[in-house]
Amino acid sequence: MLHLRLITPAERTDDVVRLIERTVGTTHLVVIPGAARNPKGDVVMCDVAREAADELLSGLQKLDLDRTGSIAVENIDLSLSERAEKAEADAPGEGADAVLWExxxxxxxxxxxxxxxxxxxxxxxxxxxxxxxxxxxxxxxxxxxxxxxxxxxxxxxxxxxxxxxxxxxxxxxxxxxxxxxxxxxxxxxxxxxxxxxxxxxxxxxxxxxxxxxxxxxxxxxxxxxxxxxxxxxxxxxxxxxxxxxxxxxxxxxxxxxxxxxxxxxxxxxxxxxxxxxxxxxxxxxxxxxxxxxxxxxxxxxxxxxxxxxxxxx
CATH class of the missing domain: 1.20.1080 (Glycerol uptake facilitator protein)
Structure with a gap:
């Protein structure tokens, strides 16, 4: 699993949340309105199966989040969560085979x-x-x-x-x-x-x-x-x-x-x-x-x- 920490302009947050929710293999979605200061905006966090991450990252870039906000990705060494296990099971393919092109x-x-x-x-x-x-x-x-x-x-x-x-x-x-x-x-x-x-x-x-x-x-x-x-x-x-x-x-x-x-x-x-x-x-x-x-x-x-x-x- 990977952990995404996003800073989104307030006017883009709903689009970002919808993208995450419709991406198979995501879970643990957190939205903190107005928490970001530099740049100003909302903080959105989620976990995503490695095999679904490239598609999600591409979608976030299409929303210009890499220019208007921030996209940070971290590896999760351990996640004790049934939701995380379900997200990995739902995502297509195997995590070891997935290529994160960015x-x-x-x-x-x-x-x-x-x-x-x-x-x-x-x-x-x-x-x-x-x-x-x-x-x-x-x-x-x-x-x-x-x-x-x-x-x-x-x-x-x-x-x-x-x-x-x-x-x-x-x-x-x-x-x-x-x-x-x-x-x-x-x-x-x-x-x-x-x-x-x-x-x-x-x-x-x-x-x-x-x-x-x-x-x-x-x-x-x-x-x-x-x-x-x-x-x-x-x-x-x-x-x-x-x-x-x-x-x-x-x-x-x-x-x-x-x-x-x-x-x-x-x-x-x-x-x-x-x-x-x-x-x-x-x-x-x-x-x-x-x-x-x-x-x-x-x-x-x-x-x-x-x-x-x-x-x-």
Whole structure:
């Protein structure tokens, strides 16, 4: 269940209340006239089943409540109420399958913003991965994958394509390109420093490296795994069950490929640098493609569920 807290202009309150009352899956409606001060208006609160929330939010936006008032949404961790159970039972579909498009857009917008923190995380992850490839240490590679924040912009591009939001697409693309460019440049400098103190060497990079040589040897499985990870990551972002995202982060070779390319370029190992770059591009393409197709499939399936809902009722 989700809890909605609305501030409505007095002249819009009746319309808002009628919309909530006729939306299947809502309950616990509360109206407090004149309680809001900034902006002035009435406070309306209700609980809504997750699977009915997107329809309700769209209706509230059509009433211009996002401009003239306020719409706030919170997750309810526990609700001991027979009315809440009935609301969830009446709402079509399953809550775990429901996509809150406004929430997804807002979340990916935040995650795909080019910020100092985002670039710092990506740079640190790339330097950790650089240590991993030189030492042929799979644990460091996994750690770098987990630290890297690049899935946010990738999800932002997929969301922007489905929602036809060019601003989000541009913001995500800039974050992705600038973030990786800065991370790789800093990693080149980091490699020079580590070589100067005899911690990195060309010999270590050129060794067989059985645990990490897959990073610069892309194949069909690289793309397949990226596609599967992109689908899983998108499902994790859009559903109520988001615990899988960390697993997605450690299954794709984006940050390690960027790190290997940077280290290889430093030592003029252009074969490895090229192979790592291809690996990086394959992973990025696979994630964006799978994420976009997953969102399109979710959008289509949810529309079909809504079409069947009246007949099921």
């Amino acid at each position: 929430h997804l857009t807002d979340a990916t917008h935040e995650e795909s913003t080019l910020s100092v923190t985002y670039v710092a995380f990506l740079t640190i992850a790339t330097m950790i991965a650089a240590c991993g490839v030189v030492l042929d240490n799979a644990i460091l590679i996994v750690g770098a994958m987990a630290v890297g924040p690049e899935f946010g912009p990738l999800a932002g591009i997929g969301t922007a394509l489905v929602r036809r939001a060019p601003r989000l697409a541009l913001r995500s693309l800039i974050a992705l390109l600038v973030g990786f460019a800065v991370a790789m440049l800093v990693t080149v400098g980091f490699t020079y420093f580590m070589d100067a103190v005899d911690l990195f060497s060309r010999v270590k990079l050129d060794a067989e490296r059985p645990n990490t040589n897959f990073i610069y040897r892309p194949d069909a499985f690289s793309f397949v795994v990226a596609v599967l990870a992109g689908a899983a990551g998108t499902l994790s972002l859009t559903s109520a069950k988001s615990g899988a995202l960390i697993g997605v982060a450690i299954s794709v070779t984006t940050v390690p490929a960027a790190a290997n390319a940077a280290v290889a370029f430093t030592y003029d190992e252009y074969r490895q640098a090229w192979g790592s770059t291809v690996q990086l591009l394959l992973n990025l393409l696979g994630i964006v493609l799978a994420g976009t197709l997953t969102l399109l499939a979710q959008k289509w399936l949810w529309a079909k569920q809504r079409e069947r809902a009246p007949r099921l009722g």
